[in-house]
Amino acid sequence: xxxxxxxxxxxxxxxxxxxxxxxxxxxxxxxxxxxxxxxxxxxxxxxxxxxxxxxxxxxxxxxxxxxxxxxxxxxxxxxxxxxxxxxxxxxxxxxx
Amino acid sequence: xxxxxxxxxxxxxxxxxxxxxxxxxxxxxxxxxxxxxxxxxxxxxxxxxxxxxxxxxxxxxxxxxxxxxxxxxxxxxxxxxxxxxxxxxxxxxxxxxxxxxxxxxxxxxxxxxxxxxxxxxxxxxxxxxxxxxxxxxxxxxxxxxxxxxxxxxxxxxxxxxxxxxxxxxxxxxxxxxxxxxxxxxxxxxxxxxxxxxxxxxxxxxxxxxxxxxxxxxxxxxxxxxxxxxxxxxxxxxxxxxxxxxxxxxxxxxxxxxxxxxxxxxxxxxxxxxxxxxxxxxxxxxxxxxxxxxxxxxxxxxxxxxxxxxxxxxxxxxxxxxxxxxxxxxxxxxxxxxxxxxxxxxxxxxxxxxxxxxxxxxxxxxxxxxxxxxxxxxxxxxxxxxxxxxxxxxxxxxxxxxxxxxxxxxxxxxxxxxxxxxxxxxxxxxxxxxxxxxxxxxxxxxxxxxxxxxxxxxxxxxxxxxxxxxxxxxxxxxxxxxxxxxxxxxxxxxxxxxxxxxxxxxxxxxxxxxxxxxxxxxxxxxxxxxxxxxxxxxxxxxxxxxxxxxxxxxxxxxxxxxxxxxxxxxxxxxxxxxxxxxxxxxx
Numbered sequence: 001x002x003x004x005x006x007x008x009x010x011x012x013x014x015x016x017x018x019x020x021x022x023x024x025x026x027x028x029x030x031x032x033x034x035x036x037x038x039x040x041x042x043x044x045x046x047x048x049x050x051x052x053x054x055x056x057x058x059x060x061x062x063x064x065x066x067x068x069x070x071x072x073x074x075x076x077x078x079x080x081x082x083x084x085x086x087x088x089x090x091x092x093x094x095x096x
Numbered sequence: 097x098x099x100x101x102x103x104x105x106x107x108x109x110x111x112x113x114x115x116x117x118x119x120x121x122x123x124x125x126x127x128x129x130x131x132x133x134x135x136x137x138x139x140x141x142x143x144x145x146x147x148x149x150x151x152x153x154x155x156x157x158x159x160x161x162x163x164x165x166x167x168x169x170x171x172x173x174x175x176x177x178x179x180x181x182x183x184x185x186x187x188x189x190x191x192x193x194x195x196x197x198x199x200x201x202x203x204x205x206x207x208x209x210x211x212x213x214x215x216x217x218x219x220x221x222x223x224x225x226x227x228x229x230x231x232x233x234x235x236x237x238x239x240x241x242x243x244x245x246x247x248x249x250x251x252x253x254x255x256x257x258x259x260x261x262x263x264x265x266x267x268x269x270x271x272x273x274x275x276x277x278x279x280x281x282x283x284x285x286x287x288x289x290x291x292x293x294x295x296x297x298x299x300x301x302x303x304x305x306x307x308x309x310x311x312x313x314x315x316x317x318x319x320x321x322x323x324x325x326x327x328x329x330x331x332x333x334x335x336x337x338x339x340x341x342x343x344x345x346x347x348x349x350x351x352x353x354x355x356x357x358x359x360x361x362x363x364x365x366x367x368x369x370x371x372x373x374x375x376x377x378x379x380x381x382x383x384x385x386x387x388x389x390x391x392x393x394x395x396x397x398x399x400x401x402x403x404x405x406x407x408x409x410x411x412x413x414x415x416x417x418x419x420x421x422x423x424x425x426x427x428x429x430x431x432x433x434x435x436x437x438x439x440x441x442x443x444x445x446x447x448x449x450x451x452x453x454x455x456x457x458x459x460x461x462x463x464x465x466x467x468x469x470x471x472x473x474x475x476x477x478x479x480x481x482x483x484x485x486x487x488x489x490x491x492x493x494x495x496x497x498x499x500x501x502x503x504x505x506x507x508x509x510x511x512x513x514x515x516x517x518x519x520x521x522x523x524x525x526x527x528x529x530x531x532x533x534x535x536x537x538x539x540x541x542x543x544x545x546x547x548x549x550x551x552x553x554x555x556x557x558x559x560x561x562x563x564x565x566x567x568x569x570x571x572x573x574x575x576x577x578x579x580x581x582x583x584x585x586x587x588x589x590x591x592x593x594x595x596x597x598x599x600x601x602x603x604x605x606x607x608x609x610x611x612x613x614x615x616x617x618x619x620x621x622x623x624x625x626x627x628x629x630x631x632x633x634x635x636x637x638x639x640x641x642x643x644x645x646x647x648x649x650x651x652x653x654x655x656x657x658x659x660x661x662x663x664x665x666x667x668x669x670x671x672x673x674x675x676x677x678x679x680x681x682x
Contacts (some may be wrong), residue, residue, distance in 0.1 A: 015633070020394050021180070021183045021187075021237045022179050022180070022182075022183050023186070024183070025183040025185075025186035028186050028190070028233040029186055032189075048191060050191060051185070051190050051191040051192050052186055053190050053191075053193060053238060054192055056223070057222060057223070070487065075424070
């Protein structure tokens with residue numbers, strides 16, 4: 001059985017513009033190289049993280065938390081990369 | 097076109113409504129609602145599926161490669177644009193767009209263009225249903241990507257209305273004011289639409305540009321292919337697709353004759369519009385664009401009786417600033433001075449929905465938050481406009497016209513806002529002119545009924561017959577089923593008009609007509625007899641109406657109008673008027 005506790009993690013939007021097309025594209029680009037599906041979800045909906053359009057259908061403003069899930073352990077490094085992208089605000093944080 | 101057609105003829109004659117008179121011959125250019133060419137739709141057989149999928153994949157690859165080249169060519173300084181384009185690159189292969197389209201080709205066995213269009217529409221709907229405006233705006237990226245793929249699928253032609261470069265006949269299901277504001281009008285020979293009636297928006301535009309239009313055809317967009325040769329006969333309301341040599345020849349002759357007639361009338365248009373017994377009529381022009389001012393002069397109009405101001409708003413995708421408005425109004429006013437320009441304040445909603453004004457979705461926009469109702473609810477937008485008008489008034493002769501007034505309270509509120517604008521401008525020490533006549537449109541039955549009271553608060557009336565007829569007869573002139581019932585000389589309409597004229601005369605204020613009714617020769621003797629001395633119409637109609645007036649006898653027109661007011665049936669009225677002036681109204 002897959003251990004979802006290990007394969008899932010929480011990520012928070014820290015960029016002021018929220019989850020718009022550009023961050024979605026960054027996530028999708030990473031998720032497309034996955035062995036199995038990577039999911040990005042909120043309370044209402046789980047989006048296929050490989051699809052920009054699907055990601056965009058979840059509303060996301062700054063401060064919102066999502067759950068990131070992988071189906072395969074092989075994709076854990078990808079979760080790390082997506083998590084890191086969330087953490088640095090998809091490069092949209094201005095310094096100073 | 098009664099003669100039997102030979103079997104192998106591809107000539108098709110479709111009857112519609114004559115939207116604007118004249119004849120043109122040219123190539124068809126199809127556009128659909130979204131301003132993109134109508135796409136070909138066909139089913140494919142099982143064994144062709146892989147080839148069709150490949151065609152789609154190739155189109156995506158080409159579109160993607162093209163975009164990649166663009167991204168690479170952009171320097172550091174365009175990094176924000178590069179970001180957007182890189183997002184588009186990822187979108188090209190998105191499961192919900194790319195995957196679904198391939199699925200649709202395979203399972204529904206339809207061609208790639210059709211499948212892509214279907215899938216794109218589904219995705220768009222998904223976003224448009226969302227409450228969040230921010231989410232809705234994401235549709236733009238998806239549309240752009242989809243359009244780029246579509247362009248590859250269909251070959252390298254331009255696919256936007258705004259990109260039309262050749263002289264063509266525009267064929268569309270319907271043209272919204274927003275569509276027509278995108279068109280490079282000088283490239284259009286004529287208009288052909290499935291929807292619309294004699295006085296629809298398309299007709300109004302076509303008339304003011306002096307190009308023929310046939311509307312209300314029902315199936316034009318289905319019967320016509322891009323580049324088909326078309327004959328548009330706007331005078332008889334006929335569309336001829338792929339005409340035979342003979343037909344072409346016939347129409348080429350007719351076209352030449354019509355142009356000659358136009359030229360003849362135009363030559364006489366500088367003569368005064370006075371009846372044979374010396375009664376003078378003032379003829380003014382209705383315009384929408386500052387650019388049309390030229391046609392006001394060409395047709396020797398005595399000013400602008402109606403300057404519609406919506407286009408500036410529709411064009412910009414945001415509310416224009418006071419400066420932008422001021423510049424436009426000033427330009428128009430200065431070009432026409434010393435003749436007056438009647439500026440009608442914003443009449444949005446109804447059929448002119450502003451795309452950037454979200455959250456207003458109405459079941460019944462014609463009865464909704466439009467025109468002065470909107471202006472009073474959003475006073476900041478209204479104030480911006482009247483401030484610009486007051487400032488432009490310092491440079492010429494302006495009359496201020498308020499649309500859709502239904503009761504006395506509204507005009508009192510407008511007065512208050514006008515006073516406020518004047519106060520503000522005075523305090524800011526701006527150059528402006530506060531002494532401009534304030535008038536209202538009479539276009540709702542309640543305003544016609546209350547005309548005697550409304551007259552106490554304003555300087556002039558302008559009867560908007562297009563809406564007055566629609567509202568009083570409960571007829572949508574764009575609805576093909578009932579458009580034929582839209583008749584200006586309907587006895588109920590005439591009674592309402594008479595009430596307004598009497599009210600204006602008893603208070604000694606000016607009353608004019610600015611609806612399409614004024615531009616149709618058959619109505620002219622009746623309107624003249626009812627007591628109008630000012631008519632405003634499409635610039636293109638002025639020479640013809642002037643010619644009619646110059647042949648009319650005012651005394652006789654008064655008698656005819658008097659008699660008409662006693663008649664009960666619309667058809668009888670038309671027959672009687674035509675029979676009274678047989679030589680003038682053929």
